[in-house]
Amino acid sequence: MNYKGKDFNVAMDLLSKGKAREALAWAEALIESEDESRRLDGFLCRGLVYEDGGEGVCVDLHVALDSYRRVSLIAPSSVAFSNLARVSMKLKDFSRAAKYLGIAAEFEMTPEVILGLALFHEESSPFDGEAAKRLYIRAACKGRFAGFFGYSRVARKLGERGRAFAVDCIRVLLGPAIAVLVGKKSQYQF
Structure with a gap:
C-alpha cells in the first residue's frame, strides 16, 4: 500500500503540526472523491486524525477503527490490519487485536x-x-529502536535490571549505525 498522494501529504503535514481539524477537512474531501486511491488516503488520514486527536478534534477510537476498517476493505495489507490491531489494543479489545495481528502477519511479517x-x-x-x-x-x-525500548521495559517488569541495562547500552552503541543503515524506518513503531 503506497500513500503518496499530494493531498494526503498535505493532510499529514497539518496533522504533524497538531492542526487536526484542518487535516480532517482534507481527509473528508479525499473521502468524497470518485478515485478509490484518494478515498483510501482519506480514510487513512481520518483514522490517524481520530486516533491521535489534536487541535479541534477529540480522540475517537471507534471512528478511527471504522476508518481503518474501510482502508482494509479497499486495500487489504499488513499495514491496514496493523492499524486495526493498534486501535483495538487501545480499546482493550485484545481478542480482536490478536485477530488483526494474525491477518497482518499473513500478509507480511x-x-x-x-x-x-x-x-x-x-x-x-x-x-x-x-x-x-x-x-x-x-x-x-x-x-527498530522500539524493539530495544520494549525489551528493556519488559525486562524491568520481570526484575531483570541487568539485562535491561545491557540492551540499553547496546542500543546506545549501535544507535548511530542503525540510524544510518535503516534510516527513518528505524524510528517506526507499532
Missing part, C-alpha cells in the same frame, strides 16, 4: 507487526514477558 505482537504479549492478560522479549529483540534485530 514486518517489524511493525512484530512490535504489535510483542506489545500484545506485554499488555494482554495474562502477561507473557518472555514472548514479548523474544519479539522485541526480533524487531530490534530488524533495526
Whole structure:
C-alpha cells in the first residue's frame, strides 16, 4: 500500500503540526472523491486524525477503527490490519487485536507487526514477558529502536535490571549505525 498522494501529504503535514481539524477537512474531501486511491488516503488520514486527536478534534477510537476498517476493505495489507490491531489494543479489545495481528502477519511479517505482537504479549492478560522479549529483540534485530525500548521495559517488569541495562547500552552503541543503515524506518513503531 503506497500513500503518496499530494493531498494526503498535505493532510499529514497539518496533522504533524497538531492542526487536526484542518487535516480532517482534507481527509473528508479525499473521502468524497470518485478515485478509490484518494478515498483510501482519506480514510487513512481520518483514522490517524481520530486516533491521535489534536487541535479541534477529540480522540475517537471507534471512528478511527471504522476508518481503518474501510482502508482494509479497499486495500487489504499488513499495514491496514496493523492499524486495526493498534486501535483495538487501545480499546482493550485484545481478542480482536490478536485477530488483526494474525491477518497482518499473513500478509507480511514486518517489524511493525512484530512490535504489535510483542506489545500484545506485554499488555494482554495474562502477561507473557518472555514472548514479548523474544519479539522485541526480533524487531530490534530488524533495526527498530522500539524493539530495544520494549525489551528493556519488559525486562524491568520481570526484575531483570541487568539485562535491561545491557540492551540499553547496546542500543546506545549501535544507535548511530542503525540510524544510518535503516534510516527513518528505524524510528517506526507499532
